[in-house]
Amino acid sequence: EIVLTQSPGTLSLSPGERATLSCRASQSVSSSYLAWYQQKPGQAPRLLIYGASSRATGIPDRFSGSGSGTDFTLTISRLEPEDFVVYYCQQYGSSSWTFGQGTKVEIK
């Protein structure tokens, strides 16, 4: 099983600042089948990034993904008030998917 470790657990920033979220895999993720999600309370996860760096339909360009192999990054270039929620990474390249434990982005 591929274990995904997200860091930091909580990120305290101000609106307008840049956020950098990390996701590290215990082994190489197949063909960059790495996704990032945003989740607001009471809602289903919203796909932001797939294939490590492709933005999903309708996602603002302030969200970007990078990385390959075992190290991946989600960057939010300028935080908007609605961005202060929880983010998850996921690998979907194996027969059993796995998720990171989540990073909460909170207002400083």
Place this chain on the structure above:
Amino acid sequence: EVQLVESGGGLVTPGGSLRLSCAASGFTFSDWSMSWVRQAPGKGLEWVSSISSSIIYMYYADSVKGRFTISRDNAKKSLCLQMNSLRAEDTAVYYCAFSGRYGVYWGQGTLVTVSS
């Protein structure tokens, strides 16, 4: 437009059974493997089970192996999860999902509560 609509959730007593369904539309259902993912209250996301497009391969998380059974009907474009011997720790929102050409698609989820 891709749509996944889950149903069948509800309140069940420990040891009981429940059958979840997922109705798919907007894509060629028979081309893609399908999965169930759950999220316990206040917790993270946990993959539960997957089934191949051909229905040959089924995979389960260790936490549900031997108790849950995944199935699909490609003609009806539906996915099911039969859950037996339910435990309190199975309480969660259950999502139907698949990895498609442009990312991973999710339904809105159905809540399963296991409580006496």
